[in-house]
Structure formats: structure tokens, C-alpha cells
Amino acid sequence: MRSGRPFVVLVAQLRRAVGTRQHERRQGEIEGLDCSGSSVPEGATPVAEVVLEAVLGGVSVTGAVRAPWxxxxxxxxxxxxxxxxLAVRELYTDEGDGEETYPLVDHEVDLEPLVRDAVLLELPQAPLCxxxxxxxxxxxGVNRNDEVCGCEAPPDPRWSALDALRVPEGRVESESSSSPGSS
Ligand SMILES: [Zn+2]
Ligand SMILES: [Zn+2]
Structure with a gap:
């Protein structure tokens, strides 16, 4: 059965006493987890495995987020x-706006923005196989992991440019020949 808001945790009970802890494992689809180089595949379900703790003015969330890419x-x-x-450690407060801390609205901690932010920050921009x-x-164009092609790199044009700048040999000789007999 799929709940509409799998990442929402009700914390009214938890917040009755500072220091109370609660373990939660939540999992669900989150749309739009992609960057230019990779993405969380459609249908995949990121997991948040966290401990919520009632603190003064809010709820702290510590634990791990896992997502395939x-x-x-x-x-x-x-x-x-x-x-x-990804290790996560965040704070939900009554004044939270998603910048410094996440919002705590109607005694609900919604772990989805926490998971989204953590995953978007770490999705590989330039993945390697x-x-x-x-x-x-x-x-x-062959895949050099599978095949050896024997292509050789042509001479680097920067080196041939240096060759053209070489001082002609005759000039060097005439400079050195002026020294004998001066002492
Ligand atoms: Zn590769
Ligand atoms: Zn080749």
C-alpha cells in the first residue's frame, strides 16, 4: 500500500518531553531528483533512516539517506x-523556512525536503562507469575498456610551433666565436 506522504512523521507525542527519541525508516518516490549528469531512476524509492529527537523549539533529525542513481x-x-x-543532521523548528532549518507545521516533520536536498547536493555531475x-x-571511437585500437596521437601542434621559433644555428656560432682573444 502506498501512502500519499510516506515521508511525513507525526511528532506531537514526541514533543511532549525534550530528549524523547523516535526511530523512523521511511521510503518513497520523490520526483525531480536529477542533475545534468545523473538522476534517481523513475520508480526508485529513496530511503531515510533517521532518529528524531525532541529539542527545545523543534525536532532534530539525524541519520542516513540512501538513493540509487x-x-x-x-x-x-x-x-x-x-x-x-548520505549522513544527514538537520533541525526542524516552528519558525523553519527551509533555509537554516526545516519547517515544523501542524506537528508534522516532513522528511521529503531533507531527502531531496541531500540527494540533489550529491548526485554525480560527471559519473564514471x-x-x-x-x-x-x-x-x-572504440571503447578502450573493451578493445585496443592502436591509434596513435598525431604530433602535438604546440611542439611544432616551438620548433619554428628555434634560433638558426649559424647565428649561435657567430656569437661564440667572438670571445677568443679577448683576455
Ligand atoms: Zn566509462
Ligand atoms: Zn582508436
């Missing part, structure tokens, strides 16, 4: 994926 490797363009596991991905050959 998928994207294209920035070097070889094949699918890349992984799982984010693996840390030592060899990428595509810039000359023939």
Missing part, C-alpha cells in the same frame, strides 16, 4: 550507476 559515464558513455549513502574507465578513443 543512474547516468551515462562521462568518458565512455555507457550506463553508470550506484547508490548514494568505474574509477579507471579508459574512455573512448578520440580517433576511431
Amino acid at each position: 543512474a547516468g551515462a559515464c562521462r568518458r565512455c558513455l555507457t550506463p553508470a550507476s550506484g547508490v548514494l549513502t 568505474r574509477s579507471d574507465c579508459q574512455g573512448l578513443c578520440p580517433f576511431c
